[in-house]
Amino acid sequence: MPSPPLGAAAESVRTLPTVRIRPPRPWEALDLSALWRFRDLLFALAVRDIKLRYRQTLLGVLWVILQPLLGAGIFSFVFGRVAHLDSGGVPYVLFAYTGLLAWNLFNGIVLKASGSLVANASLVGKVFFPRLLLPISGVLSNLLDFVIASFVGMLLFFVTGQVPGVSLFAAPFWLFMLLLLATGLGLLGAALAVLYRDVLHVLPVALQFLLYGSPIGYTISVIPAGWPRLLYKLNPLAPLVDGLRVTLLSHGSIGRLSSGYACVVSVAVFVVGLLVFRRMERQFADVI
Secondary structure, three states: OOOOOHHHHHHHHHHOOOOOOOOOOHHHOOOHHHHHHOHHHHHHHHHHHHHHHOOOOOOOOHHHHHHHHHHHHHHHHHHHHHOOOOOOOOOHHHHHHHHHHHHHHHHHHHHHHHOHHHHOHHHHHHOOOOOOHHHHHHHHHHHHHHHHHHHHHHHHHHHHOOOOOHHHHHHHHHHHHHHHHHHHHHHHHHHHHHHOOHHHHHHHHHHHHHHHOOOOOOOHHHOOOOHHHHHHOOOOHHHHHHHHHHHHHOOOOOOHHHHHHHHHHHHHHHHHHHHHHHHHHHHHHHHO
């Protein structure tokens, strides 16, 4: 069979599409289009995380409800009955439960996102997909736990005779800020854990200290005024937890300066975590 003329072959080559492969720019770190294209995989990973967490457990998903309830009971006894700390005029069990709602969400996201790449090392090394899906799937699974535990919180409102006020509509804002802070830290932890596995051992200990350094079982008002309270509020989680609790319970006040500081830090941590994760992403398959 005779070959096509040289001119015709050259013309067909010129009509072929050109694909340019270039490294991503810093502002393309989020890559929402890729996340949307792989949305089925994202939800599949989130469902898998939920199933694995409660597989072969006696109580299963009931742990989502029991964990904050037991924690609220212990905090109510230790801080309310033994230490006689003020709960701002609301039942201490409800006060502690709302604090633990915020803490369990923050703690779960940071730990799950930080270990997501190492836990899926074989998947990262063999299959192409946006690596950002792994830590984000941990955010979705923990957010589902938060929603389930929130319904139990509604029952506590009913049992204790408390009625949420109009400030409840501001709760999504504080929840969003909390998600930004937790996700940013989780992305940083995930990227660093690929290079340094010590991160996965240090994080649970650091978070345990942060639990008692945040107003989960007590109010910020118990911290002495002046420099001690100012230093205490340098922890961005403290104003966020306090803001979420105040909007849920409609009791207490929110400091403007500390809240503004916490929101700025949350956005900054999220952006930095996203950029660091994206910058190190090309090394994950080789190093992990």
